[in-house]
Amino acid sequence: MRIIVVGGAGTIGRRLVPALRSNGHDVVVAGRTSGSVHVDLTAHATIEAMYHEVGTVDSVVSIAAHGALDEFTTLTPDALYENMRAKFFGQVDLVLTGQHHCADRASFTLTSGIFADQAWPHVTGGGVISGALHSFALSAAIELPRGMRINVVSPTMIDDSVDTHGEHFPGLRPVPMDQLVDHYLRCVEGNDTGRVIRAYG
Numbered sequence: 001m002r003i004i005v006v007g008g009a010g011t012i013g014r015r016l017v018p019a020l021r022s023n024g025h026d027v028v029v030a031g032r033t034s035g036s037v038h039v040d041l042t043a044h045a046t047i048e049a050m051y052h053e054v055g056t057v058d059s060v061v062s063i064a065a066h067g068a069l070d071e072f073t074t075l076t077p078d079a080l081y082e083n084m085r086a087k088f089f090g091q092v093d094l095v096l097t098g099q100h101h102c103a104d105r106a107s108f109t110l111t112s113g114i115f116a117d118q119a120w121p122h123v124t125g126g127g128v129i130s131g132a133l134h135s136f137a138l139s140a141a142i143e144l145p146r147g148m149r150i151n152v153v154s155p156t157m158i159d160d161s162v163d164t165h166g167e168h169f170p171g172l173r174p175v176p177m178d179q180l181v182d183h184y185l186r187c188v189e190g191n192d193t194g195r196v197i198r199a200y201g
Contacts, residue, residue: 002026002057003188004050006041006094007064009034011158012111015181016063020188028054031064041065041090044097051101059188060098061109062091067126075124083125088132095140095150105147109187110137114156114172114200130154134196141194149193153183156200173201 008017008029020027029035030050039050041064065086070079091110098108115123116130137152144150159174183197 001059001188002028002055003059003061004028004030004037004054004057006030006039006060006062008061010063012063012177012180012184015177016061016184019181019185023185023189025059025188028057030054041086041093044093047090047093047097051098056101056103057106058103059107059109060094060102061184061188062094063111063184065090067113067123067129069122070125071122072124080125080128084129084132088129091133092136095136095144099144099148102148105149107149107151107188107193108140108144109184110150110152112152112154112196114154114198116154117198118156118172118200120172137196138194144193149191151187151192151195151197153180153187153197153199155180175199175201 003020003025005013005017005027007013009031017027017029028037030037030039032040037050037053040046067087068083095108110133112130112133113126115127116134133152137150140150155175157172157174159176180199183199
């Protein structure tokens with residue numbers, strides 16, 4: 001299969017992209033400042049341009065955007081919207097635009113996070129974004145044309161990121177990277193649609 005991995009140069013992508021290639025797939029890495037194709041998930045024109053540049057693909061995997069931490073007592077609607085621009089609206093745009101460019105039976109794999117289900121301080125935006133992505137995928141799964149599929153991988157903190165982010169989430173059990181990569185591979189290579197895969201360690 002020909003696959004676009006948006007955010008493929010990041011923490012997950014550095015493990016996922018080689019795994020996809022070792023399984024015989026042709027992988028195009030896209031990113032805002034890295035990869036062979038540039039795309040900014042906050043800018044629709046760049047998403048459209050990415051699909052035109054890459055051509056028809058069989059799968060799109062999004063592991064690019066991250067929600068910012070926030071402080072509820074000072075959180076504003078504008079700040080929440082800004083937080084949602086890439087991780088929610090950008091991933092949704094990959095699907096809404098991609099359905100017109102991807103091959104028949106193509107798949108979309110989006111990334112949400114544990115805070116859709118687990119309340120935690122300073123991640124109101126993250127929880128709203130992830131919950132919205134889950135709802136979007138359920139709706140898209142029954143309406144995508146030409147046999148296309150969509151799934152969401154919802155990870156907790158990744159064990160490769162504990163040293164970087166662990167201080168913000170004390171006591172949150174990490175998910176092993178190998179297990180997380182397997183979830184993405186199954187989304188790409190399997191037949192499921194409308195699934196939210198809760199990779200919570």
